[in-house]
Amino acid sequence: MEALFNPVCGTIGRGRWWLFQLVIFGVAIGGLLATIFLFADLEGGAGGRNPMENVGLGLTALAMIYMNLCTCLNRLRDSGRSGFWYLSFLLPSVGTGLMVYFCGIEKAPGRFTSGRSDPPAPGPVSAAPAAFSAPVRPQTVRQREFGRRNRATR
Template sequence: MLALVNPCHGKIGRIHWWLSQIAIFCLAIGGLIATFHFSTGGVGLAVLVIMIMYMNLCTCLNRLRDSSRPGILYLSFFLPSIGTALMFYFCGIEKSPGRFRSDRSHLPEDCFVPAAPPPVRPAPQPRVPSPPPKEFGRRNRSAV
């Protein structure tokens, strides 16, 4: 759960992002209840909002990094009408676009991957004895 407070934590998967969002939501609800219960006023609410936004920023930046997107895309999440939908799609629904491509730069040095299959050689033909040559106009000496 270090990705909740560290925007440079590294790549996280979709399940980790969803679990982080559930944790952020639970912390927000618990913080609201604590703020109203202890009557800390506007200061407690402001600290809670800043803390929730920071945790959301950290998890979304880590997830955007996982899907090979720039972190500046996080600013589009603040658009009033489509920001939340973009966040859910880019971070929680869409698979990483680079996950299934073949990247040959990470192959081990002793791994040999042929560029093309080896050529197919024709199978050798069995040798069939040729019939004896016919002798025309001569007597067959073997038939007596």
């Protein structure tokens, strides 16, 4: 639960990220219900809100944004990305899709370091010494320049 309030908590997996998103959704619903039951003016007209309703809605929105920031930053760090990717989540058309893919769907082997994988099993140990083999000579690779001829090969 520390990952909900600490953006540098450590590693969280995809399952915990989804669980935390459900917790954030529950906090949002609870905050809205608390605002309705505690601060709503039942005698007031339908024309507007009182100042305490605005405070309750604002606090609920800030809590949701902060908890989502913390969980997404922890998950983005696990996937090998920087926290600046969180800014892309604010894009109106693709932000939510990127957040769900990067934090909740992408499994991605290789560069992603969640620290939860099992270590590879050790190979069989051979009692016989290795046979001598000649050292491998590196092949010379010509460096190519983009859009130019390589003058060193003439």
